[in-house]
Amino acid sequence: MSLRFDLVLESAGWLAQGLAMTYFVALVSIVVGLALGLIFATARSSSLLILRAPAIVYINFFRGLPLIAFLIWLYFGVTVAFNFQLSALSAGIACLSIQASAYLAEIYRAGLQAIPQAQTQAALSLGLTPWQAFRTVRFPQALRVIFPAIGNEFIGLIKGSALVSVLGVFELMRSTQQRVLFYQLPLEFYTTAALLYIISGIGIGRLFLIIERRMQT
Amino acid sequence: MQLSRDANLVGYQPDFGAVFANLDVILAGLVMTFVLAIAAMFSALILGLILALMQMSTWRPLRTIGVAYVQLFRGTPLYIYLFWLYYSFATVSGIRLTELTAGIICLATLYGAYLAEINRGALRAIPSTQSQAGLALGLSPWQNFRHVILPQAVRIVIPPTTNMFAGVIMDTSLVSAIGVAELIRVTRVASSETFRPFEMYTAAGLIYVVVVLGVSGLSAWLERRLSSRDRVALSGSRRLRRGILFGGLRS
Numbered sequence: 001m002s003l004r005f006d007l008v009l010e011s012a013g014w015l016a017q018g019l020a021m022t023y024f025v026a027l028v029s030i031v032v033g034l035a036l037g038l039i040f041a042t043a044r045s046s047s048l049l050i051l052r053a054p055a056i057v058y059i060n061f062f063r064g065l066p067l068i069a070f071l072i073w074l075y076f077g078v079t080v081a082f083n084f085q086l087s088a089l090s091a092g093i094a095c096l097s098i099q100a101s102a103y104l105a106e107i108y109r110a111g112l113q114a115i116p117q118a119q120t121q122a123a124l125s126l127g128l129t130p131w132q133a134f135r136t137v138r139f140p141q142a143l144r145v146i147f148p149a150i151g152n153e154f155i156g157l158i159k160g161s162a163l164v165s166v167l168g169v170f171e172l173m174r175s176t177q178q179r180v181l182f183y184q185l186p187l188e189f190y191t192t193a194a195l196l197y198i199i200s201g202i203g204i205g206r207l208f209l210i211i212e213r214r215m216q217t
Numbered sequence: 218m219q220l221s222r223d224a225n226l227v228g229y230q231p232d233f234g235a236v237f238a239n240l241d242v243i244l245a246g247l248v249m250t251f252v253l254a255i256a257a258m259f260s261a262l263i264l265g266l267i268l269a270l271m272q273m274s275t276w277r278p279l280r281t282i283g284v285a286y287v288q289l290f291r292g293t294p295l296y297i298y299l300f301w302l303y304y305s306f307a308t309v310s311g312i313r314l315t316e317l318t319a320g321i322i323c324l325a326t327l328y329g330a331y332l333a334e335i336n337r338g339a340l341r342a343i344p345s346t347q348s349q350a351g352l353a354l355g356l357s358p359w360q361n362f363r364h365v366i367l368p369q370a371v372r373i374v375i376p377p378t379t380n381m382f383a384g385v386i387m388d389t390s391l392v393s394a395i396g397v398a399e400l401i402r403v404t405r406v407a408s409s410e411t412f413r414p415f416e417m418y419t420a421a422g423l424i425y426v427v428v429v430l431g432v433s434g435l436s437a438w439l440e441r442r443l444s445s446r447d448r449v450a451l452s453g454s455r456r457l458r459r460g461i462l463f464g465g466l467r468s
Contacts, residue, residue, distance in 0.1 A: 064383075064429035065422050066390040068401060073418035076408070081229050081415035159294035163391070173297060186304035194301055198292040 004185055008192050011179045018175030019196055025093055025164060025171060026157040032097035033157075034150070037104030044109055055105070062102035067163050070095045075167050092164035100157055107153065111146035112138060144215055151208030155201045162197070172196060235413035236420045246403030247424060253317070253389040253399060257324035258382050264325060265332025272337055283333070290330035296391050299323050303395045320392035328385055332378060339373040340366065376440035383432040387425065400424065 008015075043055035062070075075091040086094075115138050123133035165174035176193040180186050236243070271283030303319040306312065314322070343366050351361035393401035400421055408417035 060430055061426055064387075064426040064433070066387040066401075066425050066429075068390045068393070069418065069422045069425050072401070072405070072414075073422050077415035077418035081231060083229060155292075159296075162294045162296040165296075166394070176297070177300070180300075180304070186300070187308045190297060190301035190305055194293055194297050197294050197297060198289065201292040 003188055004183070005188055005192075007183050007185060008179075008188050011183075011189075014175045014179060015172065015192065015196070018170060018172035019200075021169065021171040022158060022161050022173075022200075025089070025096065025161045025169065026154065028093050029096035029100055029157050029161070030150075030154050032093070033100030033104050033153070036097065036101035037108055040101060040105035041108035041112070044105060045112065059102045059105050062099050063106070065099070067095060067099055067160055068166060070099065071163060071166055088164075088167040088169045092161070092167055092169050096157055096160055096164070099160070100153060103153055103156075104150070107146050107149045108142070111142035111149075114145050115141045147212050147215065148208065151205060151212075154208075155204050158200055158204065159197060229415075231416055232413060233416050233420070235407075235411040236416050239407045239411065239417075242403050242407055243400070243420065243424075246398060246400040249397065249399040249403075250386065250389050253320055253324065253392055253397065254382070254386045256321045257328060257389070258385050260321070260325035261328035261332050261381075261385070262378070264329030265336050268329055268333035269336035269340060272333065273340060287330045287333050290327050291334075293327065295323060295327055295388055296394065298327065299391060299395055316392070316396045319395060320389070320397050324385060324388060324392070327388075328381060331381060331384075335374055335377045335381070336370070339370040342373055343369050372443050375443060376436045379436035379439055380433055383429045383436065386429055386432065390425070 040055045040058055043051040044059060046052050046055075071092065074095055075086065075088065079086050079091075119137055119141065120133050123137040124130070128136070161171055162173040165171055165177065168174065172193055176189050180189045183189070268283050268287060271279050272287065274280045274283070299319065302323055303314060303316065306314055306319070347365055347369065348361060351365040352358070356364065389399055390401045393399055393405070396402070404417045404421040408414040411417065
């Protein structure tokens with residue numbers, strides 16, 4: 001058996017294109033997820049039941065729904081029932097960001113809980129408004145606590161984005177599958193793709209570690 | 218999509234009767250989901266313990282293998298690993314794995330790495346004075362591990378491990394991609410037969426949510442029970458660690 005990694009190298013352009021799409025999907029999803037997650041984390045910690053209850057349902061529901069079930073439900077099910085069209089890319093990003101927001105909401109909440117109440121009290125007694133106290137005192141500290149967890153979530157999204165290939169988005173998994181079908185070389189192409197995912201994960205982990213160290217000094 | 222534009226004029230009439238008509242198929246899929254999850258979890262538990270002990274071994278080569286395995290598998294997406302194993306294994310070894318075997322092997326080897334991290338954390342959390350006291354009382358190293366360290370570590374490990382089982386159940390959905398007739402696969406087939414994708418996928422999603430929330434609810438309950446005995450409050454940082462674990466494991 002001879003390995004044909006030379007053909008993998010010849011397809012470098014395809015794989016690079018796929019990898020770029022993978023990063024794009026993950027990046028958009030983490031940004032949307034971070035924004036949505038903060039909203040739901042705030043609602044989840046609210047003293048008003050009318051805000052808290054829907055947030056609890058949302059967070060738990062999307063943490064319990066497998067991504068693949070969510071993807072096919074939205075793309076093949078909901079679009080038929082409610083009669084609208086959605087591109088595979090936007091459906092994929094929507095699912096990934098919604099799921100990420102549910103996980104991130106829990107991460108935010110834990111981070112905010114880790115900041116002592118005395119911090120807020122001190123800020124308020126200095127004359128800051130509750131919003132200012134949150135924005136300039138509690139939130140920056142919480143962000144520092146949860147930063148590694150955000151990095152983990154981002155790596156999770158890179159891995160999760162492989163599932164978006166089910167809908168036909170041309171990301172790394174999809175481009176690899178097409179090359180596998182073309183050359184009939186599953187071992188070479190899947191190994192390369194797996195390595196690209198692993199290296200991306202390690203790289204992002206390192207990047208977050210560097211930023212984390214910067215933030216502490 | 219042209220058709221559905223016309224359908225908009227009459228409005229969509231959801232018909233969940235299609236779900237009930239295919240209830241036997243869906244239940245068979247759910248059973249397969251559980252078979253996959255339980256077989257994978259059982260193997261992963263054994264693998265996770267071996268890997269954790271390997272990582273903590275004083276013998277360097279063993280430790281290196283353990284650490285490398287865990288690092289490698291924690292970075293691999295399950296989805297690509299499934300395809301890699303299922304399609305390349307035959308190329309390399311000449312043995313053709315069945316879809317079910319390939320699915321179980323993938324889930325077990327991947328979750329073995331996740332569980333190893335939990336086990337290692339738990340074994341580290343037992344103060345070394347416990348081990349010293351055991352040895353001072355004349356227990357052999359094995360007796361010490363078996364009767365002093367392990368019972369304490371198990372108590373720490375149970376809630377996060379139960380949570381991992383919820384993760385395994387969710388991840389069995391990916392095994393549908395290589396053709397195992399679990400819940401996702403059967404609903405996809407059923408929805409193309411009944412032309413009721415919305416109803417079918419809604420039902421499948423709800424089943425997953427109920428099962429997964431049930432298992433992670435059990436985990437939370439176990440955590441409360443086991444920690445109240447130790448009078449350890451569930452602190453923010455502890456919950457955060459759980460969030461990291463859960464967030465890190467997706468697909």
